[in-house]
Each structure stands twice: as C-alpha cells, then as structure tokens.
Amino acid sequence: MSRTKHIALVGNPNSGKSTLFNILTGLNQKISNLPGTTIDKKTGKFLINDLQITITDLPGTYSIYPKGEDENIAVKHLLDNLNETVDLVIYVADASNLQRNLLLFTQIADLNKPTVLALNMMDVAEDKGIYIDLEKLSLELGVLIIPLNSREKKGIEQLKNVIYKTETSYQKNYSDLLTHQTVPYHQLVIDRINNIANFSEDSFNEITQETEQRHQIIQEIVNQCQQNNVQKIKNKTKQIDKILLHPVYGFLVFFLTLFVIFQFIFKFAEYPMSWIEYFFSFLAEGVNHLIPAGTINSLITEGVIPGISGVVVFLPQIVFLFMFLSILEESGYMTRVSFINDRLMRQFGLNGKSIVPLIGGMACAIPSIMAARNIENKKDRLITILVTPLMGCSARLPVYTLLVSLLIKNNKQFIDIRGLILLGLYLAGFIAVLLFSLLFKYILQQKEKSFFILEMPDYRLPSLRNVAITIKNKTYDFVFNAGKIILMVSIVLWFLASYGPSDKFESIELKYSNYQYEDKESLMKSEKLEASYAGIMGKAIEPAIRPLGYDWKIGIALITSFAAREIFVGTIATIYSIKDVDDEKSISDVLAQQYRADKITPVYNLATIVSLLLFYAFAMQCMSTLAITYRETRSIKWPIVQFVYMTGFAYLMSFFAYQILS
Amino acid sequence: MKAVDLKDGEKAKITDVSSGKFQIKLIEMGCFKGSEITRLYNSPLGDPIAFDIGGYILGLRHDEASLIQVQTQD
Numbered sequence: 085m086s087r088t089k090h091i092a093l094v095g096n097p098n099s100g101k102s103t104l105f106n107i108l109t110g111l112n113q114k115i116s117n118l119p120g121t122t123i124d125k126k127t128g129k130f131l132i133n134d135l136q137i138t139i140t141d142l143p144g145t146y147s148i149y150p151k152g153e154d155e156n157i158a159v160k161h162l163l164d165n166l167n168e169t170v171d172l173v174i175y176v177a178d179a180s181n182l183q184r185n186l187l188l189f190t191q192i193a194d195l196n197k198p199t200v201l202a203l204n205m206m207d208v209a210e211d212k213g214i215y216i217d218l219e220k221l222s223l224e225l226g227v228l229i230i231p232l233n234s235r236e237k238k239g240i241e242q243l244k245n246v247i248y249k250t251e252t253s254y255q256k257n258y259s260d261l262l263t264h265q266t267v268p269y270h271q272l273v274i275d276r277i278n279n280i281a282n283f284s285e286d287s288f289n290e291i292t293q294e295t296e297q298r299h300q301i302i303q304e305i306v307n308q309c310q311q312n313n314v315q316k317i318k319n320k321t322k323q324i325d326k327i328l329l330h331p332v333y334g335f336l337v338f339f340l341t342l343f344v345i346f347q348f349i350f351k352f353a354e355y356p357m358s359w360i361e362y363f364f365s366f367l368a369e370g371v372n373h374l375i376p377a378g379t380i381n382s383l384i385t386e387g388v389i390p391g392i393s394g395v396v397v398f399l400p401q402i403v404f405l406f407m408f409l410s411i412l413e414e415s416g417y418m419t420r421v422s423f424i425n426d427r428l429m430r431q432f433g434l435n436g437k438s439i440v441p442l443i444g445g446m447a448c449a450i451p452s453i454m455a456a457r458n459i460e461n462k463k464d465r466l467i468t469i470l471v472t473p474l475m476g477c478s479a480r481l482p483v484y485t486l487l488v489s490l491l492i493k494n495n496k497q498f499i500d501i502r503g504l505i506l507l508g509l510y511l512a513g514f515i516a517v518l519l520f521s522l523l524f525k526y527i528l529q530q531k532e533k534s535f536f537i538l539e540m541p542d543y544r545l546p547s548l549r550n551v552a553i554t555i556k557n558k559t560y561d562f563v564f565n566a567g568k569i570i571l572m573v574s575i576v577l578w579f580l581a582s583y584g585p586s587d588k589f590e591s592i593e594l595k596y597s598n599y600q601y602e603d604k605e606s607l608m609k610s611e612k613l614e615a616s617y618a619g620i621m622g623k624a625i626e627p628a629i630r631p632l633g634y635d636w637k638i639g640i641a642l643i644t645s646f647a648a649r650e651i652f653v654g655t656i657a658t659i660y661s662i663k664d665v666d667d668e669k670s671i672s673d674v675l676a677q678q679y680r681a682d683k684i685t686p687v688y689n690l691a692t693i694v695s696l697l698l699f700y701a702f703a704m705q706c707m708s709t710l711a712i713t714y715r716e717t718r719s720i721k722w723p724i725v726q727f728v729y730m731t732g733f734a735y736l737m738s739f740f741a742y743q744i745l746s
Numbered sequence: 747m748k749a750v751d752l753k754d755g756e757k758a759k760i761t762d763v764s765s766g767k768f769q770i771k772l773i774e775m776g777c778f779k780g781s782e783i784t785r786l787y788n789s790p791l792g793d794p795i796a797f798d799i800g801g802y803i804l805g806l807r808h809d810e811a812s813l814i815q816v817q818t819q820d
Contacts (some may be wrong), residue, residue: 145775181802184776212801299778321803322786366782423805427791485752536794537810540803576783 090169091247092162094192096185097144099543100204102126103234105141115557118142118161121154122716124458125161132248139166146184148191148273149280149291150460155279163270164354166197172250174243175200179209180542182310186225186302187295190258190381193227194269200246201225202541203240204232208542212309213313213365233707235547262297280383284501293351321416321542328420341417342443344407349447350387350478353400358529360400364393382582383575391574394648396707402562403555404450405444409455410554412440414546418458419512419538426536433525434471435464442468442517444476446510449709450566451717455559462533467524469716470726471517473709474702476510479649482526483700485508486653489672509701516702520729546576570710577647577707581655584616603661609659618643632699632735635680635726645705652700691745695738703734747818749797750811752785758816759783768810776800777814 095101099119105113109128118125126141150156166173168207177185183536190599193199201222209216225468231247232239260271267275302490318556327333336473375381404494412418422436429436437459452472459465476484488502592615596608613619623639629639641655656662660674678687710723717723752758755785761782763772777783784798795805806814 147770149770149774151771151809181800183781183800184774184802188773288765288770292765292773295770295773296778299773299776299781300795305782325796325803329787329790329796334790369802419805423789423794423796424791425788426807533767535768535771535810536807537775537793538805538807539775540796540805542803736776 087134088138089171089247091137091141091172091174091248093138093141093166093174093176094188095144096146096188098179098539099144099185100180100234101141101144101176102173103547103550104202104204104232105139106547107234107237107240108137108139108550111553111556113553113557115561117282117718118154118157120718121157122718123154123158127323132244135248137247140170147186147188147295148698150277154462156281159277160274163195163274166195167270171199172247174202175199175245176202176204176232179203179206180212180214182306183299183302186306187298188296189225189227190302191269191273193225194257194259196257196268196270197249198480199227200243201227202232202243204234205235206231206238207233212319215313216244217309217311221305224305224309235544258298258301261301262294276633283386298490300349324543325420325540328417329424334424338421339413341380341421342439345405345440346443346446348404348408349444349451353404353447356400357397360397361393364389364396383578384408386582387575387578388571390578391571394564395570396572397560398448398450401448402454402559404448405451405455406555406558407551409440409458411546411552413458414541414544414550416541418542422536422538423540430534430536432521433464433467433528434521435459435468437554438464438468441472442475442514445472445477446529448479449473449475449706451558451562453563453709453712454566456716463528463534466528466717467521470524470729471520471721473704473726473730474513474516474520476513476701477649477706479706480509480700481506482650483652484697486656486672487688487693487697487700489669490675490688491690505697509697509743512698512701516733520733551620557684566708566715569715570708572705573711574647577644580618580621581613581616583646584612584620588615606658606661609658611641613655613658617722632738633689633695633743633746635687637687638696642699642705646707649700649705650706668678689746693743694745695742698741699734699738701734702730702737704730747816748812749783749785749806749816750795750808752783752816752818754785754787756818757782757784758818760813760814762815764813766813771811772813775804775806776802779782779812783796783814784796 093105105126105128106264109130112130112692113126115127116122117123117124121145128139128141130139142162145155150157150159166717173192175189177189187483189199189201203216203218212217218229218231228245228246230239234240259272276287282426285713317407328337341363357679368389370525371389372381372385375384409418412421418437421439425436425439441452441456444455449472452475453469456465456472457580478644484506488505490504491505589612592608592611595611596604599607619636621643622638623636625639625642628635629642634642637656637659640659641652644655645652656675657671660671660678661676662671676686676687680687681687704727710727713723713726747758749758749760752799758779760779763769763777767807770803779799784795786798786803788791788795789805793810796804796812
C-alpha cells in the first residue's frame with residue numbers, strides 16, 4: 085500500500101505557479117471545468133519515492149475575496165478543498181514583488197492549514213537588485229520558505245523533500261493582529277463572500293479595512309527583510325516597453341505579430357489539413373472495398389469517417405493558434421496587446437484581447453472561441469464569443485469562390501474584380517463584428533462596470549515545456565469534448581441526406597435498375613438526395629427562402645451546410661448531378677445553365693448570387709461553432725442568441741439585396 | 747492630486763483610494779495608503795496608463811487612476 089498526499093498550489097497570477105505545476109506533474113495532468121464555471125481546475129499526480137501525490141491548481145488570484153460569480157465558486161471550492169482533503173498548501177510567491185504577493189499568503193495562512201512558502205523567481209529578484217534575508221523572513225512570517233527558480237528547476241528537490249515529510253514550522257496567525265475578528269477566519273471569509281453577493285456595504289468596508297491592515301503588516305515585515313540596491317536596477321522590461329508601446333513601432337510589432345499568426349493558421353495549416361483530409365478519404369475508400377455495400381458501409385464511409393475527419397482536420401489550426409497564444413501569454417506580450425488596444429476596442433464593448441480571437445476567426449471560429457478564455461472580463465468575453473463567427477472563416481472561401489466565379493466569368497481588367505469582391509465580403513464580416521459588438525454592449529447591461537486593472541508582468545522567454553503542455557491540453561480538450569458533438573452532428577446530417585421515406589428510395593432504385601449509361605450513379609444520387617429527409621426539409625423551407633431568391637435545391641444545400649459551410653459546393657454538385665465535383669469550372673458552367681420556371685431567368689442571376697453571398701457571410705450555419713459556444717458559455721441561451729441574431733441579420737440583408745437587385 | 751495627473755516618470759505617495767467598486771481591487775493590487783507610485787508611460791492611444799507600484803507594472807485606465815489620491819514628494 086502506498087501512501088497518498090493531497091497538495092494545493094495557491095498564489096498570484098504570474099507567480100510561476102503553472103510552471104511549477106508543469107515541472108512537478110509533467111504530462112500527468114488533467115484540466116476540468118469547475119462545475120458551473122469556465123474556470124480551469126488542474127489536477128496532476130506524481131510520485132516522491134513511495135508517496136503518491138495528488139496536486140490541484142486553480143487560476144491565480146490576488147486575494148481570497150472573489151470578484152465575480154465564477155471566482156466566488158472557485159474560492160468556495162478552494163476553502164472546501166482545504167478543509168477536507170488537502171494535507172499541505174504550497175503558496176507560490178514572486179520574490180521580486182513580495183509586498184503584493186504576500187497579501188494572499190497571509191490570508192491563506194490564517195486558514196490554519198500546513199503551508200510552505202515557495203519563493204519563486206529568486207533570479208529575477210536578484211536582477212532587480214532585491215536582496216531578501218530568507219531566514220529573517222521565515223521567522224517573521226512564521227513559515228518555512230523554499231527559494232525556487234522554477235524556470236531552471238532550482239530548489240525543486242528541496243521542495244519535494246518538504247512535501248515528502250510535510251515538515252512545517254510553527255505558523256503565525258495574522259487574524260489576531262487584525263481588528264474585530266472573533267470568528268475563525270475560514271468562517272469569516274465565507275460569511276463575507278455571501279454578503280458580497282448581497283452587495284452589503286458593511287462587508288465591502290470590512291474587506292477594505294482588512295486588506296489595508298494586512299498590507300501594513302506586510303510592509304513592516306518586508307522593510308525589515310528586504311534590501312533594494314537601487315544602483316543595480318537594470319529594468320529591461322521598461323526598456324522593451326518603450327519600443328513595444330511606442331505609437332509607431334508598437335503598432336508595427338503588433339500588426340506583424342497578427343500577420344505571422346494569420347499566416348500560420350490560414351496558410352501553413354493548409355498543408356497538414358489537406359494531408360488529414362487525404363488520409364481520411366483514403367481510409368474511407370479502403371473501408372469501402374472491405375465492407376460490402378449497404379447501410380454499415382455507408383454509415384462508416386459517409387458518416388463516421390468524414391465526421392472524425394471533420395474533427396481532426398481542425399487540429400493544425402488549433403495547435404498553431406494555441407502555440408501563439410501561449411507564447412504571447414508566457415512572454416508577457418499578451419497584456420501589452422490588451423494595453424495598446426484597450427482604448428479602441430472598449431468603444432465597441434470588446435476587450436484589447438478580443439483582437440486575437442477575431443483574427444483567428446478568419447481561419448476558424450472554433451479554436452478562436454476557445455481562445456476567448458483568456459479575456460478576464462465576463463461581458464467582454466461573451467461579446468467576443470458571440471461576434472467571432474461573423475469573421476470570414478476559411479470554410480466560407482470555397483462557397484465565395486464558386487459564387488463569385490458565376491458572377492464574373494472572364495476577368496480582363498487590370499485589377500481582379502473577383503479578388504475585390506472577396507475582400508469586400510471579409511470587410512463586411514468585420515464591420516458586422518463591430519456593429520453587433522456595439523449592439524450587445526448596450527443590450528447586455530450588466531451590473532459589472534468594465535474596468536482595466538491589469539498587472540503587466542516582466543518580459544520573459546517562453547518556456548517550451550509550458551507551451552507544449554498548453555497545446556496538448558487544448559488539443560485534448562477539443563478532441564474529447566467539442567469533437568464528440570461535431571461527430572454526432574455529422575452523423576445526423578449524413579443520415580438526413582442519405583435516408584428518406586423508403587418507398588421513394590425503392591422506386592428510384594427500380595427506375596435506374598435497367599439504366600445502363602455512364603451517368604447512372606450521379607443521376608441516381610441526385611434523385612436520392614431530393615427524396616431524402618434533407619431534400620424534404622429543403623422543399624419545406626422553400627417558401628421561407630423564396631423571397632431571398634432561392635429554390636429548394638439551394639434549400640437543401642443550406643441545410644447540409646450546417647455540418648460545414650463548404651459542403652454547399654459538394655451538395656450543389658450532387659443535386660445537379662455533376663460528376664466531377666472537384667472541378668469548380670464544370671460546376672460553375674452547369675449552374676450558369678439553370679433556369680427558373682419561366683425558362684428565361686437564370687436561377688443564378690446577379691440578385692440571387694449577391695443574396696447568397698451575403699447569406700453565407702452573415703448566417704450562423706456551423707453546428708460545431710454553436711456547440712463550442714454552448715460549451716464555453718455553459719448555457720443553451722447563448723448559442724440560440726448567436727444563431728438567431730446572425731441568421732436573422734443574414735436573412736434581412738439577403739432579402740433586401742435580392743428585392744433591390746431583381 | 748490624482749495619480750492620473752502625474753507626469754511621466756513622476757513619483758508620489760498614495761494618500762487615499764476612493765471608496766467604491768474598485769477600491770478593494772486597487773488596494774489588493776498594492777495601491778494602499780503609504781505605498782509609492784510612479785507614472786511610467788501611456789498606451790500609444792493615451793489610455794490606459796502604466797504605473798510602477800512597488801516594483802511591478804500596473805496598467806490602469808484614466809477612470810481607475812482617478813480614484814487614487816497621491817501626494818508628490820517635494
């Protein structure tokens with residue numbers, strides 16, 4: 085029987101807590117959501133000799149008192165955890181900023197759990213000319229101190245030794261030093277949290293007073309134990325800031341950064357994505373040969389495999405996006421992105437950090453909505469999630485290309501008008517983002533006033549280990565949580581498009597049983613799609629989409645587009661029984677020859693094409709995005725809002741475009 | 747005077763933080779009575795402003811920096 089021990093990591097943001105967590109647990113860690121919140125709770129396991137350690141880590145905070153509903157749950161969770169399971173608290177503090185870091189420490193110490201103080205970033209403190217008398221500090225704080233330099237793994241062995249023995253020296257209780265505290269601190273905190281929720285003025289005043297008193301106590305201790313060598317201070321961060329926050333160079337660096345991210349997720353991700361698609365179509369072909377034709381064959385080759393492919397194909401973009409996000413976050417540049425864009429973005433109810441998800445949205449809304457997690461302000465984050473799918477994502481591109489090629493056959497002008505139309509569509513998406521952000525800013529009036537109180541940490545080289553672990557965790561999260569929903573949706577859509585009332589299907593097969601020509605397959609497929617449930621739905625919505633200039637054939641394509649917008653092209657090809665689906669020119673030629681009931685007006689005339697382009701630019705047609713929005717907002721309300729506002733707006737725009745142009 | 751009125755590079759002592767929603771948050775971040783504050787630099791668009799609070803950099807909007815009363819050391 086091996087012994088087990090539970091440890092909780094606590095500390096301020098930017099104290100190096102995650103780095104320590106990653107060093108201790110390696111890949112043996114899991115991230116889950118705290119129930120009812122979007123707060124990540126990390127749990128990891130590791131061994132020290134025969135001792136099995138379980139370690140938990142919540143996001144860093146500056147104080148024990150929560151600032152929002154989510155933090156409320158997090159603090160209560162921590163308090164329960166400390167009460168019930170935790171054997172030892174490791175408090176991680178940034179040695180170069182003792183005053184602020186020790187505030188939460190004294191609060192945690194008052195909870196009367198065995199605690200050790202891991203004084204991290206000793207090297208940074210030294211660089212800043214800060215010398216700390218560790219022995220004295222340990223005595224004054226009444227806690228065992230372990231100096232660490234987690235980036236270089238210094239002090240880790242000593243920390244493990246302490247964990248193994250759980251040797252903690254005597255512990256000081258600060259609440260004795262504070263005024264009017266009669267109940268145990270643990271209970272006091274819980275009472276106050278409940279009072280904050282009820283907006284009690286007294287509670288605010290008490291917390292303010294407590295915080296000030298703690299700061300005074302800490303200040304006295306720090307003054308005794310810390311010496312600052314002003315001569316030695318070479319503040320690299322402030323010098324780098326001079327460039328990165330410069331009115332000209334600052335924006336230059338920022339746009340260059342965005343450009344590089346965009347290049348990776350838009351351009352470079354294309355190669356692995358096409359390999360993945362190729363691999364899965366190869367796999368489907370193989371399975372097609374192995375399993376006799378029929379329901380199971382069809383389910384696997386047309387439902388399951390494309391469904392899995394539809395999940396895996398996003399991985400390159402997710403890996404790239406989160407690689408950059410974690411590099412920006414780790415290096416300290418992310419807070420500067422916030423800092424330089426705050427003024428501009430807050431006019432629209434967005435956040436300086438919203439820029440990154442929005443740019444990511446030009447590749448794919450799915451990882452971008454996931455990336456909105458590092459926007460701390462709840463309302464800003466919600467608005468970012470709601471508007472990101474309006475950015476022209478890469479799945480819209482094949483639809484745009486096909487439709488624009490119908491609009492302008494031969495381009496002889498010096499400037500390619502097709503390119504200009506595409507640019508206009510992307511721009512329209514971005515303008516819609518700003519408009520709707522502004523609208524949501526006024527609609528979603530929350531009690532919480534928007535603010536910007538942000539620690540801007542020192543610049544540091546990103547740790548490769550941390551970046552790699554972030555990518556691994558995000559990928560895992562996507563595949564096993566969002567991926568499940570995407571797979572389910574693809575299978576449902578496959579079912580709708582390949583099944584229908586059985587008598588109709590049988591009569592189609594009968595009709596073609598003696599037909600021997602080359603186009604048998606494509607003709608039969610086309611008729612089957614028309615008779616399928618998706619076909620029935622397409623016909624059913626025809627009255628609703630006729631004012632936009634669409635017929636039931638386009639209706640079917642709109643429905644199948646829910647799996648992914650680019651499926652429009654494939655569905656259209658099937659409906660018109662076009663054999664060579666990959667040849668865009670042949671599709672566009674066939675479409676150009678389709679006429680309406682009067683046999684004179686082409687189906688794809690200017691009015692209908694413009695109407696379709698606008699519909700694809702604005703409508704919410706991506707089930708996977710809705711699934712992600714549901715997951716990230718933890719409420720069915722927001723995906724519904726997203727669907728209704730986007731599709732409603734698209735409908736209006738397409739309606740007006742068609743009515744005016746026709 | 748208020749922290750927002752300091753000039754770039756000017757150092758001062760905090761004398762008070764206005765009560766209200768952000769009072770606790772600001773104090774927690776180290777802006778308590780008696781601590782030192784130095785205005786560092788603006789965002790390129792003028793707002794927010796970066797301050798040095800006891801050795802680390804804190805970004806505040808004009809709104810929040812107006813809540814902090816300071817006294818320059820002459």
